Amino acid sequence: MTEVSQSGALRVEGVTVRFDGAAVVDDVTLSLEPGEVLGILGPSGSGKSTLLRAIAGLERLDAGRVLWHAEDITGVPVHKRGFALMFQDGQLFPHRTVGQNIAYPLQIAREPSAARVSELLTLVGLAGFGDRRVTELSGGEQQRVALARSLAAGPRLLLLDEPLSSLDRELRERLAGDLRRILDETRTTAVFVTHDQDEAFAVSDRVAVMVGGRLRQTGTPAEVWRRPTSPEIARFLGYTTVLGGDAARLVRPGAEHPVALRPSAVVVTDGGQVAATVVRSTPAVDGSRVRLFLPGIGELDGIASAQHPVTAGQDVTVRFGGDGIAELP
Numbered sequence: 063m064t065e066v067s068q069s070g071a072l073r074v075e076g077v078t079v080r081f082d083g084a085a086v087v088d089d090v091t092l093s094l095e096p097g098e099v100l101g102i103l104g105p106s107g108s109g110k111s112t113l114l115r116a117i118a119g120l121e122r123l124d125a126g127r128v129l130w131h132a133e134d135i136t137g138v139p140v141h142k143r144g145f146a147l148m149f150q151d152g153q154l155f156p157h158r159t160v161g162q163n164i165a166y167p168l169q170i171a172r173e174p175s176a177a178r179v180s181e182l183l184t185l186v187g188l189a190g191f192g193d194r195r196v197t198e199l200s201g202g203e204q205q206r207v208a209l210a211r212s213l214a215a216g217p218r219l220l221l222l223d224e225p226l227s228s229l230d231r232e233l234r235e236r237l238a239g240d241l242r243r244i245l246d247e248t249r250t251t252a253v254f255v256t257h258d259q260d261e262a263f264a265v266s267d268r269v270a271v272m273v274g275g276r277l278r279q280t281g282t283p284a285e286v287w288r289r290p291t292s293p294e295i296a297r298f299l300g301y302t303t304v305l306g307g308d309a310a311r312l313v314r315p316g317a318e319h320p321v322a323l324r325p326s327a328v329v330v331t332d333g334g335q336v337a338a339t340v341v342r343s344t345p346a347v348d349g350s351r352v353r354l355f356l357p358g359i360g361e362l363d364g365i366a367s368a369q370h371p372v373t374a375g376q377d378v379t380v381r382f383g384g385d386g387i388a389e390l391p
């Protein structure tokens with residue numbers, strides 16, 4: 063695992079959480095600088111939510127500690143940490159208006175402020191929605207209200223657990239961009255859990271890939287996508303094939319390590335570098351997804367453009383290229 067600085071805003075040090083003897087979070091260490099957004103990415107059941115809950119103070123640690131600006135807060139109760147949590151289903155109060163939902167943390171802090179509520183509504187793109195009932199809002203609007211409520215009390219750290227997962231893809235993409243802007247504008251330090259790679263890419267300054275309770279790779283989104291450090295991480299990041307030895311060198315001449323490929327890097331084209339036979343072709347919006355057999359390599363996933371339709375059994379040639387090839391260490 064790549065380690066960052068020893069100080070920073072948040073530091074999680076050797077944190078382990080066990081359920082029934084099994085370590086669901088296993089010796090995790092990470093640091094966050096002030097204003098930084100860390101995306102924790104990993105397959106279902108890898109321990110992401112449990113790690114987030116441990117940071118929030120909602121799980122008892124079996125080992126390790128949580129520090130905030132070098133102060134050990136492991137024993138500090140949830141409500142005294144000054145952190146805010148936001149979940150997949152924003153958990154709004156259905157019997158309150160939008161404005162009342164957002165004002166709630168301000169009332170708890172005994173700092174009610176209509177101006178602050180109005181400012182937050184504008185921030186999340188819902189100016190004028192204050193008197194609406196939350197039950198009348200769309201899923202995306204409800205998540206915006208939940209975000210505004212999470213930010214209302216000016217949390218020191220925002221913890222987001224799959225905040226966009228319940229939304230459809232288009233809305234999720236739009237809100238991911240908005241979320242990033244809002245975190246920037248409010249200079250909020252945040253830890254963000256997701257299993258969606260696009261979301262992690264769009265929102266995070268740095269991503270940490272969690273597999274089986276352990277942080278396996280940390281870096282900027284570009285670093286992690288370009289250079290996954292193991293076949294397991296590569297597969298999780300959408301590389302469908304990992305080739306070794308001579309097969310790897312057919313794709314990348316001179317390669318000394320295994321080479322991982324995304325379908326987008328295996329393109330059926332005229333005059334390509336390698337011969338292949340189409341095993342299967344499935345139409346997609348922008349052409350076809352194809353399964354190919356390549357002598358000396360075996361079967362690979364690839365793509366064919368709409369201008370180059372192919373059918374099963376057809377002999378074609380293939381070009382390897384683009385961003386979808388990574389040489390593993």
Ligand SMILES: Nc1ncnc2c1ncn2[C@@H]1O[C@H](COP(=O)(O)OP(=O)(O)OP(=O)(O)O)[C@@H](O)[C@H]1O
Pocket residue numbers: 081082086104105106107108109110111112113257
């Ligand atoms: N309170 C609990 N008691 C026992 N086991 C638990 C508890 N909470 C979580 N687990 C188990 O710990 C493992 C990790 O769960 P966790 O929710 O942290 O994973 P995740 O990576 O967030 O998954 P997902 O993406 O599906 O939400 C799972 O196997 C889960 O069943």
